[in-house]
Structure formats: C-alpha cells, structure tokens
Amino acid sequence: MFRHLKLIDGSSDKFWQIETKGNSHTVTYGRNGTDGQSKTKAFDSDETCLKDAEKLIAEKIKKVIRMMACRSSLPQRKKELPNPSKLLPMNTLNLFVRQILMV
Template sequence: MFTHLEYIDGSSDKFWEISTNGKSHTVSYGKNGTSGQSKTKEFDSEEECEKDAKKLINEKIKKGYSEDGTSGSKRI
C-alpha cells in the first residue's frame, strides 16, 4: 500500500506519505519540494502493519490532509 497526502493552507505546503512492505511501514513527511524525513516501523504481523497504516492515514485526513492538498473527508 502507498498513500501520498498533502496539506496546503495559507503558509503551509507540506506532504505526508506512507508505504507498507510486509511487516513494516515507512512514513515520509516534510515540505513539498523537499525529500523530507522518513521513519520506518516494524510490526509482528502484516495485519498489524496494515491496521496501523490505515489508522495513521485517517488521523492525517482528520487534520485536513488530502490527496490533492485541499480539505477532504476520504477515509480508508
């Protein structure tokens, strides 16, 4: 799974993305136009990894992130 979200509002122009690979996921975030920062987290199972990734995606959407940078209410 790979999800890329953006938040563009006033002076904010940032991205957040997550990709899963087996029992781990990597979150990358930062200002649009930069490579940003990345953090990888390991889990005991692929199911736990997917569940956590979906939870993080929904948290970002609640904060106003969307696929095109405008506020949306898409949930995974």
C-alpha cells in the same frame, strides 16, 4: 499500500506519505520539493502493519477535516474600500498633519 497527502494552504506547503512493505511501514513527511524526513516501524505481522497504517491515515485525514471545519466557522473579513463621503476634506487633513508635526 501507498498513500500520499499534500497540504497547500497559505504559507503551508507540506506532504505526508506512508508506504507499507510486508510487516513494516515508512512514514515520510516534510515540505513539498524536499526529500522530507522518514521513520520506519516494524510489526509482528503484515495485518498489524496494515491496521496501523490505516489508523495513521484516518488520523491524518481527520486532522485536516477538523482544521478545515475550524477555518470555515471563522468569520470572513471583507476588504472594504472607505466611503469617499466619510473621508476628511484635503484641507482639514493638511491642518491635522501640520498640528501633529508641530508637537
């Protein structure tokens, strides 16, 4: 079995993969575009290895779902332009800047 997951979000650009061979599996993770880091784990049987691999995949997917659910519950910020009628007139703004510079 082989499973490859990618997370590309904001400044994150990561991958996580698992590959089973017989009674062992290798987990590789890191930044996309790199070889990443690998860890191999051996088990008593092929079935135990597959069970552990499936458990790790389920945990990883659950973590991503939780992360996405938290982000969707955050209030979205709207980038609003200031209302031109609420801006200070230019001569008032100049006077304000001069007062700050004199202090």
